[in-house]
Amino acid sequence: MSASASTLPPIESLFDPNSKSYAENPAPQCLAIAARGPLVWYAPWQAWIMTQMPDIMDCWKREYLSSDFYDWEFAPPRPTEENWNKFEKALVGHSLLADPDHHRLVRRITSPAFSRNVVDNIQRQIEPHVTRLFDDIGTPESFDYITEVAQHIPFISITAMVGVPEKYWPEMKRVTQTFTETWNPTISEERRLRAQEDSNKAIDILQVVIAERRENPQEGDFLSALLKIEAANENFNEWDIITLILALIGAGADTTLIAQQWSVYALLKSPDQVPYALESADAFSNAFSEIMRWSGNSKMGFARYAPSDMQLLGQEVKKGQMVLMMPHLKDHDPAYFSNPEKLDVRRKFEPDVLFGYGPRFCIGAALAKRQLYLTMGEMFKRFPNISLAEEPERDLEDHNAVVFKRLLLNTNIK
Template sequence: MNVANEVVEPIENLFNPASNEYLENPAPQFLALARRGRLVWYEPWQAWIMTRMPDIMDCWRTEYLSSDFYDWEFAPERPPEDKWSNYERAMIGHSLVADHGHHRMIRKVVSPAFSRNVVDEIQRRIKPDVVKLIDSLGDLESFDYIEKVANHIPFITISRMVGLPEKYWPEIKQVVLTFTEAWNPTISDERREAARQDSNRAIEILQRVIADRRANPGESDFLSVLLEIEEENESFSDWDIITLILALIGAGSDTTLIAQQWTLYALLKHPEQIEAALETPDTFSNAFSEVMRWSYASKMGFARYAPEDMEVLGQQVKKGQMVLLMPHLKDHDPEYYEDPERFDVKREFKPDVLFGYGPRYCIGAAMAKRQLYLTMVELFKRFPNLSLESEPVLDNSEHNAVVFRELLVRTGINK
């Protein structure tokens, strides 16, 4: 069919994550965007959107686009090396995000730090804190899960996982809350600088903790495993340890909070599937992929940047332009998933791309899923009759995700 003379409706009329229609049901907007083409220019975001899974997986696998935030045309100017603080030394000089070769090397040497045994040990370490947090709810008949539980889990998990002494927790808690703001150009210069200074203070603490742990070994936490790896690999340094921990903070704060609320909401909407979902860590791993597929949490996806003027999927992309990889566009597509509106914790994912694919597959995925599994298990053990008190009000103010303003639940303790 000849479409050269057809009037094509602007894509921003069909896809608008800021709209009320998106909050009510974004699936039609997902499909409209994906059907527009493999690579679509989206004016409101000044970015290209990559819509099809084979293309996204190829981009992840071959890494022909840059992951370096400073390659973005709208990024703050890259500071010269003589102006670097510790934050820039970590995020530029030893960036696991920007340098593809270094990233692959680090993944190879640190893989023992993410083994099943280490993840089991981390669960053992964080369990008492999670149990204490949930027990502190006492005999409440109802509560806001986000306020009382979800907001606290990322900090507890990261601190115990890394092995940070509790005396440093107040200062580290601040950077867990603000770290991702340090490279967010959409906020004020003052706010971004405050987050950068939070990160600098956190790095100073990490340097002290690393020095102390090296002088007094014996712990079985994530940091100790990394120090053992450092001893056996000349190319692996303290700065690599610091950037790995910062990466865990970045990935484990906002995303974990979002995952916490959507996971509980999905399970409470489908109580007949809770037992199957929480049977084992492995069954939960699969169930969590279904939670995030079924949810409408994702909005923008994964950012990449054109390192030079180049052709991408038949489109001329200019140096510095953002390319957003948006795998969630497939999540409610009946051509990709059978009966996509049905929630099924036993649904098969082949491949499972929730945490990326290829060399950019999230190395901390197992840890993230394990702390979610532990929280859900302990929550339903404490409150086996837990239910939704009301449908949560969706909050569309986050630039990268749809979240809940609150998630009110009833404990059922008086039943």
């Protein structure tokens, strides 16, 4: 170690995403770890942190690191096929994460299921549920947006998209709340196993719903579109459909809950931006990228695992070690964004990497943005003078992002 490196303060003293100071203003800590180099060892997580955007985009594009949870050095033993439960059959046997070639195939052949027409149809199915949420709220002086609206949206979206009958809603609601815990490396194995059991129950439901839809396909329906694709492609089967739906739950559950509260908070902190953000669905798509950049709510990033001992960005990385790609470290860097502290929903993103990049761009991105646009539009239509009732307290317990304990809003109805 060089003399200059040995005099640097420990990185743990500069970067702690679970700290109150990070929750209140993550920018200094993000800039501090990015300044340490392109690949930084972070002992509390026993992981490397990839800090620079060109390297992150190259990793996304070339996929030279593994996305397979079981390649992590601290993962439980990979289950053998004869012992797979249903969740493991999806995660191991049909994983969109573990097999890059199959992932590309699934992305290519399922693109019609994410067409604008299908997304428009899903919006029409979601819209009455969003309207009902606000009908139930009524016209109070104030309400907590998280409990009254945000916590319901992931469940509404997935059940509307797949067409899950109401009798199955309790079990499906549980999996939308716990699915991202099924492979989270920072929580206990016991907690991961409980989340996996929730997923096993959800898979049982999905198999029933798929069987019903085979008998009665529907025009412009997401699941019916996937069944048509299955019939036309021998390398795409029912388990691929199940895995894709689980992936959408994983991508949309935590993310949607986080995005809902930060979208409200950001727009109410900068009310002059509301008309621009809600001008159209396309305008909100760009606005949402800016909201998430401005919020700085990410804690971890995208987990990858070294498939072998390797030299990476000047460091010796051992097989099985985690590498966390953290594109959000740049979000308040003036070298990337002018006036980064300002929310500007018309800011241009070239490229926009909020939902990933290249082969790993999230295929459900359009749906995620559309459900947010619907909800924001309904809220500001009902309560045009709505405002924050208080500065919300950050919740330091969330494993993945900076979130609020509550988001109390004043409706200001006269």
